[in-house]
Amino acid sequence: MKYLIFIALVALLGACGDKSASVAPTEAVVAAAAEDQIRGFVFTEWAYDIPKEDPGDCPKGMNITDEDFFSDEYAEVRDEVKRRFDAGDHEGALGLLPADACKDPSVWPDPGHVLLEGNASVVGLDLDSENTRADGGGQCAHDDFIDANGQTGIDNQHYRLMGCVKGFRPDGLFDRLFDTNNSILENGYATLLEMKLVEGTTTDGRVEARLFTSAGPITKDANGNVVPDMSQLVHDDTLFHSAVFRGEIKDGVFTAGPVDAKLKFKVQAIDNYYWFRDLRIRAEMLADGSMKGVLAGYWDIKNAFNFLTEVYIGPLHLGRAAANNIGYQCAGVYHALPRVADGHPDPKTGQCTSMSTVIKFAAVPAFVIMPESSVQLAQQK
């Protein structure tokens, strides 16, 4: 069976090169940025905050996979699955396995899912302006984290959900993918940010901003890094254009939000989008014209489950193969999501529908070009 999984996951793992060096925009851009009313950026890094060393915050051990959970069932059909898979009967091979909760999470009861414990140090923002505890009562109660600067109240329930999944641990799959900026550099989509100065100066002023997904992959330079000052076309689909949101630049720090945003993301066999609600940005504006910081907001949990499970290579649904490789069970995550959700309670049930999530990012100057078609759509609206 491992052979089957290995085949399916070759594309997921891929080859991971050296971490890309940071890019250095020219002084011209700095000068231009100091004068221009509108500034654009293209994201060069996009990553969850995965610790580089095991922080020892999973005392109950790591989550297991369907392959572990159904080890006997897998053992019984392993040879036949391999034979069918080798013969090209992929659906037939997968059909021999236990029911796939990654396709339909209702086929299995909750097998359990190990959550990260404690309030480890993670980057992020205090989204709810509260220091909360899981035993504080209410369906959306959760334990906050502390950041490296000692800031309390950091909300990051996504980390609590996935913190004890091996793919999210040091040197796990996602750690490696993010380290190499695979999602940005290897034919993925780029996230674009445009900010327009509406009052004050570019070092101390109010801005209006928008987030977009790019229309295509970024352009790399000869060293494999994102080219700064490149013109980046915005995606035609206005679904991936955020509304205008307000922000400010003060003391070299850009803060903005909240805003709802759907941002496409592609890495290997994952080709989906994030649906963030009440997303906020906090980033340091660096002297070379670039910025570095976090996006923090609430990730819709239905979208999050879809994001994790809708994994395809061609027509072949490989959500379970991905889960086996990353280190969780789809059924377990499905049932755990409502337990970790801490945002946007359903008005009727009180059940939270989103989980706080933090994305670390870096961005360099770029020219954000709106597509003709989307402009027309906006005018029609």
Add this chain to the structure above:
Amino acid sequence: MRYMSRILIGASVLLLFGCGSADPSATGGPLAMRRLTGEQYRNAIEDAFGSQVEVAGRFEPDNRQEGLNALGASRVAVTRSGFEQYEAMARSIAAQATSPELRADILPCQPRSATAPDNACMAQIISELGRTLLRRPLTEEDIQLRAEVATRVAEEQQDFYAGLQLALASLMVAPDFLFRVEVAEPAPLPEQPERLRLTNLSLATKLSYFLWNRGPDETLLAAAERGELTQPEGLTREVDRMVGSEHLADGVSAFFEDVFVFDQFDELSKDVTQYPLFNNRVAADAREQTLRFVVDQLVTQQADYRSLFTSNQLPMTRSLGPIYGIPVRTVEGWETATLPAKQSRSGLLSHASFAMLHSHPGRSSPTLRGVFMREALLCQTVPEAPADVDFTQFTQNVAAVHKTARDRLAVHATQASCRKCHALTDPIGLGLESFDGIGKFRVSENESAIDTSGDFDGVAFSNAAELGQAFAESPLVSACLVENLYRYAVGRKQTNGERRLLRYLEDTFAQSGYQLPALMRNIATSEAFRTATAPAIEARTAKQEPTRTNAQSDSDSTTLTLTLSRSEST
């Protein structure tokens, strides 16, 4: 009679130039045969067979003389390996042209049977395509020899097209195809037997390669066959037609590509650790950007030549946007962009093409840029560097001490053997130091501010835009353009006897508002362009027979013996 001849000539000159002053009498230089450049070869193939036929192969390197490949074209031969390349290309092109997919579109007739000879059709194809390729009507002998061989092959192989391929390939390795062979006849001036005029067909070829960088079209060939190009009215009519043609853009582009030494792009490389933005696409776009800019300004917009040095608009691609620091909406293709004023960037001198071409692989070079400006744009001569120059000041490891190029060159100029030449090149070269080794704008080098101020022959400037303005206002710049264009047109350096002609061309260029097409027209219709001086020996016998350069006739052989023994005296 002699008196009447002069009257007729005078009348002709007036007809040529309307009411304006006539060009000073100047006898052209010696006859020459010039090897087609790679681009000219491709154009010839396209004219004969259409754009569907691919030309795949390597051409022998051009020979740059006096700053122009056009001058070296008459001093090159075809080497043995070069001929093999020509032959391979000819066979490939012939095979494509006779392929089942293309033959109906390309060939003027189809044989009665594809498996048998068809003499009439074979002769028609050879005659019609050969006329385009050789830029002249073929003789009976030209046609028959090829048709007989082709027929024999068609019979033996039972394949009409196998024979035709051989015939077509033979045309494409003929000296009259690979070389533009000038042929002259005695000018109607008995008192000047050494004075020759190009035959109508030779003049047609010379005109078309000067104005279009390609062979004559059917209209021009027909006019030449009717003998109209040696008549002022006919020449004027054809030159005006050609100057008004869309092909003029090709001719203008080819000229500036030569002047700007853009063939060096083929070997351009950069240290990607220093310039990670550089790649083949960027280099190709930078080269094309400048040529598009020139053609747009001078041909499409009919702008003043001097505006090339001040215009802040230029064609742009997505890949060049980061170099210029400007947004580019078009994903594939070109759009017009305006250079940002904050970069003090305008005109040719600030183009990325010049910056990257006249730099070292890992750093900019004010000296190389200065040499280019002096030699190509001002027609001045900068002596070669002495052999004992100490270049250590320019290596990166001393950048910590001498942070900017200006600092390093100041040290370098303390050497007496270097000072004189660098005084010529560096002040203007340093004016472009705000553009790094690939043309990206910068304000500092090694964290030290770059000073772009200087003096161009007495005119102070503070940045590249002002240097461009100074160039635009310099009479040397427009005079150099005239000189370069004239030399390019006639394929040789101007003679002492042509100095007055050049001054006249400069004057009329200025009077036209520095319109390049007008200058090209004046050169193309000048007496010097149409005439030649006879070699001393030939002059004594050049009364009846046309004088021909020493290429073998192509009519009896498909091989070449192409060694030029006569050097041009300039």
